[in-house]
Amino acid sequence: MPQVLEFKLPDLGEGLTEAEIVRWLVEVGEVVAIDQPVVEVETAKAMVEVPCPYGGVVTARFGEEGTELPVGAPLLTVAVGAPEGLDLSGASPSSTESLTSDTSASATATESSGGSGNVLVGYGTGAPAARRRRIRPDRLDRTLVRTSVPDAPAASGTAPATGATHAAPAAPATPVAVGVVNGQGPVPVVSPLVRRLARQHDIDLRRLAGSGPDGLILRADVDGAIRQAEETAAAKTRTALAPAAPTGAAPASAVEAPAAPAAPAAERIPLRGVRGAVADKLSRSRTEIPDATCWVDADATELMAVRAAMNAATGPSAGPKVSVLALLARICTAALARFPELNSTVDTEAREIVRLPGVHLGFAAQTERGLVVPVVRDAHTRNAESIGAEIARLTESARTGKLSPAQLTGGTFTLNNYGVFGVDGSTPIINHPEAAMLGVGRIMPKPWVHQGELAVRQVVQLSLTFDHRVCDGGTAGGFLRYVADCVEQPAVLLRTL
Structure with a gap:
């Protein structure tokens, strides 16, 4: 039975507290060796390739390219220990060998020291204590989506909501937060880029029903809501600008004023x-x-x-x-x-x-x-x-x-x-x-x-x-x-x- 270990963004030194994901170097389902670089991040000082202290199969990545993460936030999860029946046909021979030989060493090192200790060589960082979860072998090809439900009074006859781990298809490959649809029940919300896009356009995510797996709210859902809001605003503008119809003239619905050109929106560039x-x-x-x-x-x-x-x-x-x-x-x-x-x-x-x-x-x-x-x-x-x-x-x-x-x-x-x-x-x-x-x-x-x-x-x-x-x-x-x-x-x- 494999152990699923969570690798968090390490302390990069020099007083840095956050980093932006520039490029992922591994995919979900890919076999990685101990201390293999898995992601390239940009800090306020330089670009750094971050190696993973575990060897095994990548089960989830947290954050898309361009996402800014604080130190200590989850980067990815790795299944350590090759389960029976795992299909490694798509992995290179060297990767397959590293899985069978390195994962057991990784698990041993994790038990004793929390990782290889070489998360970022030269910056004096130690690997954070790993969080272990168990998953079934037949779910190693699925992305681990972590959700949390805020503490709230339990409904009548039900137990209070608690944090849980759900398996979802690998497509989102992103951690999700929890929102509420029309005030009824939890729903996953993609984080953080989709939430930022929704904030910029005043879209209430609680009012959206996600089209992704398990009701996951995707960027396409937010884009659709933005277009709908723009069309509604344009329709209101046309109605306000339409002249009153004279007596005996055609119905007002048949006379439509030309749409006013939308003013170009100012571009906002984050200072990061x-x-x-x-x-x-x-x-x-x-x-x-x-x-x-x-x-x-x-x-x-x-x-x-x-x-x-x-x-x-x-x-x-x-x-x-x-x-x-x-x-x-x-x-x-x-x-x-x-x-x-x-x-x-x-x-x-x-x-x-x-x-x-x-x-x-x-x-x-x-x-x-x-x-x-x-x-x-x-x-x-x-x-x-x-x-x-x-x-x-x-x-x-x-x-x-x-x-x-x-x-x-x-x-x-x-x-x-x-x-x-x-x-x-x-x-x-x-x-x-x-x-x-x-x-x-x-x-x-x-x-x-x-x-x-x-x-x-x-x-x-x-x-x-x-x-x-x-x-x-x-x-x-x-x-x-x-x-x-x-x-x-x-x-x-x-x-x-």
């Missing part, structure tokens, strides 16, 4: 995941930090020439190509060594400025998921070549959504190259709880007075936004001027290398 985390951090930054910005134009012609010479070098000493961003990052670490006030944070509760011993340099990277800021650890100990290699590695991970939360936190200073968007200047918002951010505009040919004569030079605008609590304008100006001098005369940087 990466977008929500960015919104919270930027709002906090503007609320807590009294920021100020200074900027300067710099002649980057010599810097571009030095970079070209570096990348043109050949022979055993020639290394990988060095990017402009890597050179600017190395200039930033040199400037922060001279002006450590800007590599700090403010402890608002203690009313203290905390100067940080090392530079963990964040850089803004635009991805399909939004703006992220990967962090180059210990940038003050790296040269331009090493910084460039780390920036390239983190950028690739950001584009593929493989950055871990640890790679997106702990920065002490941010470099923001908004010149890639073809703009010259900006007043960026500080990446809380840091104290400053250097912005870099596009480098482009401009008329410039060089050695007393007008010439066309490669010019860039540099802007520094800083927390006015950690320093005054003199320190911020000194930092920005040193950066500009290194851009205009890279030999200045050689003095500190």
Whole structure:
């Protein structure tokens, strides 16, 4: 007899309390091995593949793609222990072997430690205590639909309602809540997307009869209710706009005013995941930090020439190509060594400025998921070549959504190259709880007075936004001027290398 174990969304670390299901990696009825990734979720910091600590047959999945779940909510259930007569013809040989060999090990591990203990390697999470249920072998191909009935006084002659577990066809594959149809008896309601859709259109789910198995309310039922409500509203509008029929004219029912065009509805986009985390951090930054910005134009012609010479070098000493961003990052670490006030944070509760011993340099990277800021650890100990290699590695991970939360936190200073968007200047918002951010505009040919004569030079605008609590304008100006001098005369940087 198999044991049905419930796997809940684990604690993903970094203070995260919820995650959005991006993609399911397994189907109901599929055989999974211990620690096999079963779902890809997106948190406020990164995308993570979550492995399941149990081996067996997936009997239910809780939540559709796009659903946001809190930590501790059920993700799926797994039947551990292969029952007799289970049809595994659709599973791969390796999957079949893993079921017969791994499920017994999973059950043993579950008894002693609650799972494999590797729910999310690297985040220090332990598997939550498993809840065990028994199911008949002939029902392993059916989805486990969990419903709960609110405590209520029992009707005359009947026992009070209690929580129960029902078997239903695999089509819904979603946990359901319980509503009431016309105030009489419980009915399953699909959660959470259908409930959200109903809320947005003011549809009372208690008035709907579900067309799904066991009366399950499906999205099609809610869509039908929405269309019916819209048609009813349009009919009322036509009736109100219809002119009164003159004497002897055709009956009013034969004269119909043209339907008024419906006003387009405003689109609502939830602030969640990466977008929500960015919104919270930027709002906090503007609320807590009294920021100020200074900027300067710099002649980057010599810097571009030095970079070209570096990348043109050949022979055993020639290394990988060095990017402009890597050179600017190395200039930033040199400037922060001279002006450590800007590599700090403010402890608002203690009313203290905390100067940080090392530079963990964040850089803004635009991805399909939004703006992220990967962090180059210990940038003050790296040269331009090493910084460039780390920036390239983190950028690739950001584009593929493989950055871990640890790679997106702990920065002490941010470099923001908004010149890639073809703009010259900006007043960026500080990446809380840091104290400053250097912005870099596009480098482009401009008329410039060089050695007393007008010439066309490669010019860039540099802007520094800083927390006015950690320093005054003199320190911020000194930092920005040193950066500009290194851009205009890279030999200045050689003095500190």
